[in-house]
Amino acid sequence: MNTVELAHGYALEVGTALQVRIEDIDYIFGSEFVGAGENGRVLISTDEAMDLMKDRLKAGMIVSTYYLADDIYHMFNTRFECLADDPRPAMVLEAPKEVLNIERRSQRRINCTLPARVDVRKTLSMEIVNINHKGCRIIADAETVEAVRLEPSDRILLRIRAPQSPHGYIVEGQVRNVQQQGEKVEAGVLFDTLPETLKTYIESLTSVDG
Secondary structure, X not given: OOEEEEEOOEEEEOOOEEEXXXXXXXXXXXXXXXXXXXXXXXXXXXXHHHHHOHHHOOOOOEEEEEXXXXXXXXXXXXXXXXXXXXXXXXXXXXXXXXXXXXXXXXXXXXXXXXXXXXXXOEEXXXXXXXXXXXXXXXXXXXXXXXXXXXXXXXXXXXXXXXXXXXXXXXXXXXXXXXXXXOOEEEEEEEEOOOOHHHHHHHHHHHHHHO
């Protein structure tokens, strides 16, 4: 899995499907994330219709890009720089200054309070504050994670302690975004294959939350 840091606290997997809008041309097309260039520039694929419009592309045009990651829709605005042919035909965009969450989850997250041990270079005590079958959000005091700075694309092992369950759960995943809110650090985690026992437990939380 090849992921690239897109902006501070956000990583994007190469090959992720994108929807791209070029405002000065008023054209929307499907694309995918090709990778990153020098100084954090973003490379995205083009389509046949866009190739026919390349004479209308001017450096500095505003480009809006939308994608789904960590079960949340995200978007960023940046500016067109140029077209490239290596390693494949692509549009080169300036490095985005920030990525915004649009908060249209494809699957509703369930609010919860679950203590968890997070193994990432060392073991951290954190808390899960929402969860679904795709992933979860973990939180801790900033000083707790200071020695192990969480980064997008970090691989982690979650050991979840569930007060309402006779046993705990273990699941692996990947950190997709990290944010510091005051004295707290929050991270979005995308699960790998979800154990059936944990899936059943999450479904039991759905009935309680609903």
